[in-house]
Amino acid sequence: MTDADPWLVVGLGNPGPEYAANRHNVGFMVADLLAERMRGRFKAHKSRAQVVEGRVGAPGPAGRRVVVAKPMSFMNVSGGPVTALRDFYKVPVSNIVVIHDELDIDYGALRLKSGGGDNGHNGLKSITKSSGPDYHRVRFGIGRPPGRMQVADFVLKDFSSAERKELGYFVDRSADAVEALVIEGLERAQSTYNT
DSSP states (O other), rough: OOOSSSSEEEEEOOOOOOTBBGGGGGGHHHHHHHHHHHTTOOOOETTTTTEEEEEEESSOOOSSSEEEEEEHHHOOGGHHHHHHHHHTOOOGGGGEEEEEEEEEETTTEEEESSSOTTOHHHHHHHHHHHHHSSSEHHHHEEEOOOOOOOHHHHHSSSSHHHHHHHHHHHHHHHHHHHHHHHHOOHHHHHHHHHH
């Protein structure tokens, strides 16, 4: 891995307007904000993903090369597009960052880590199966479902009106965390953003 190697930042979600505001699509929300910050527009890529290419960090060539992607497959088969992008852009697995919803963390809390299990998350399971576990994760807490609600129903529901009041702030903070991870490395980003 060198500073010249590109980074692949993948926001997980499900394609289609009916899923856009779901808890499961928070990865797409963060990816959209990162693309906006890079002043880029998503374009269809042959890997079955939408991508934006740009830089983060210092302006001009000093910035880190980043490809922000949203797989256009469904969540549970995200591994295919991620592998195709990894190969196309020649990104080392250690330069892949996956942004995803996390049930075992309170709403709005963030945890950055590298490697590990998939914790029952089908998107991570698919990516790990195709690329191995040694990629970075930006885990966006959505909390546990209330009462007896099934996990699958909970993640495919929109954020509640109370949650939406703070959602913009948490998405913004997640985008900051991704940029810090790419520019400063995992440990420094963890010390600033892990909650």
